Amino acid sequence: MTKLSLNRRHLLKAAAIGSVALASPAYLRRAHASGGEVNIWTYNNFVPESFKKQFEADTGIKVNVRLVDDQGKQFNLLAAEQPNPTVDIMTVAGHRFLQFIDSDLLAPLDTGRLKNWGNINPTFSESDWSTIKGNKWGAPILSGMEVLSYNTDYVSAEEARTWDTLFSEKYANQTAYIIQDMMSIIMLKMGYDGNMVAYLDKPEEAARIVEEAKQFLIKHKPLVRKYYDGGAEIQQMFVNQDIVLGHSWNGPAAALINDGFPLDMTIPKEGSYGFVYTYNIAKNAPNADNAYIFLDAILSSPEIGAAMTKASGYISTYKDASNHLTDLEKKSTSFTDEELASLQFFRAEANKMKYGLIDPAVEAIKAA
Template identity: 80%
Template sequence: MTNIILNRRKFLGTTAASAAALASPIYLRRAHAQGGEVNIWTYNNFVPDDFKDQFESETGIKVNVRLVDDQGKQFNLLAAEAPSPTVDIVTVAGHRFLQFIDSDLLAPMDTDRLNNWGNINPTFSEGDWATIRGEKWGAPILSGMEVLAYNTDLVSQEEANSWDVLFSEQYRQQTAYILQDMFSVLMLKMGYDGNMVAYMDDPERAAAIVAEVQQFLIDKKPLVRKYYDGGAEIQQMFVNQDIALGHAWNGPIAQLIKDGFPIEMTVPEEGSYGFVYTYNIAQNAPNVDNAYTFLNAILAKPEIGAAMTQASGFISTYKDASQHLTEIEKKSTSFTDEELSRLQFFRAEANEMKYQLVDPAVEAVKAA
């Protein structure tokens, strides 16, 4: 069985990391000489270079990757080519599915053609966001999430197990969060649906919930040091010790962990929200068979999921992928099964109503 060693530049230089390898799935050899091509639109580092080279070598299928950097741009590109796209596989975030589905730009995913579908952690593959109109629409590959990040020299792991610590007198003026995103988190903490799908037929109820969160944030406003917008801001606040803890997306915190800063992140007991990047088959894709061969191959082994995490910085959706990461990589890009069980995922069905309510509420909190 052919092995290829992952590019050492993708690792932190440790012996454990450089020992990782992508083993060649046997079924790829049977697919050799299938030939042709598969065209993929995806983000930088979502297709590991070593996997791509091995896949091309063993299947004879040429992989053509076009990099994208924005969901809206990708939608516009695909819509412009419809109904005869040049692309086979696109990369859509789960909470953007409806936009693509309603425009007839994606084909339902035939999971029966993916022998390796079971290698995906069901937290990601079987969530309520993943099935729309009775169909699966994408293969989950990588994820990001909102976390509670805390300086381990100042805050204990036990304290960080609840979002309550973010609003405690003990850490007055030592906290920061993204104000708009905090609305969804607090709805969940208060026992509501932060996606607001449950209230689509009851706008008065939705308005009352947003008003409740708004008042809570106004009441707690003296405790927060800063409402921030970008990842670099919270990184700098942690480094300067302006804050002891904060709400953040996992990516900026992962970088601080890799840099050796005394910081950890968790999904608190009340839960949080995340999003999932998926690989999707374009409607009327010109190379459907090759697309499914590619998807089955990239889902084949946890080592591949680990390689995608190492290259992209996002969290792998693959079972056991963390076993192929170094300790520092595990700390920065993986969560326990218990933490993942607390995670919910963004959905888009109620977004118009939700943000018509949340956007003015955010401004009201800022002005209070």
């Protein structure tokens, strides 16, 4: 057994050390300092500290980062602040675009103001989900997926190839997952469309499927150690050996792997879902000009994309970013063809119906 005496502060320090110093883009070094500020709501480690310091020095723009850990909380906060939000740049997952757009919370992205838009891999920047109502709504920065993470000292690779292991008696009270995300995976595991697009015209069938998934999780509730919310939380549970396997995003898992913890991750044979994080500009953003300066700067080089991957563990959307990763970092952000074949991407078309059913189901599971 390998036990590392790690804590979150250590992990963040390690990530910071692993990030290369980022040279400031030439166009910024030549520019007259703009001054002012830009307010960003984003996830932990999505703005590399070395980039933030260099950007502030080059432009005179102070970067204020407010950490978020949940798309729903971010939506509710922004909705409460409109029409005068305090935020300039949001971090919205592509499959949640419609919720923000339909509620008139985001401004269409003017890619003509981003000289470095072409540095994004067109697989992400020009994909179907990225254009809604004829507009771009965000700059793709990182992509990820929901995986089964496991401590290799206790759980075998063969066991981790199925989601069933997460609900087995063998690992009772040694597991954790995010209930809302697990609902989609359980529906997929049962042979249903976890995106619920197939049931847009069949609301009764959609309700039945969500109920079936809910009852599955209620039945297996005695086996789970904890329902959690954020990446740092599951990292700490693994480090403390409170759990030996759990559903997670690949980013937090990759960070532990790169730090030397005996962890691995897989996309189980029943399948899972992938997603893309984007930077978006809030409608009525108080510092919109500075927001565009920030976005163009953070898109300016593959080295910055690699630094974002090093810090967050998610896969960069930038062209050639992987050329600036170590072999271990590449390993922690890649999957086999067999695993990727069972991966689907989250879609947004049925989100209103889906979350209208899932959100009450989640509360029922917690209360059961």
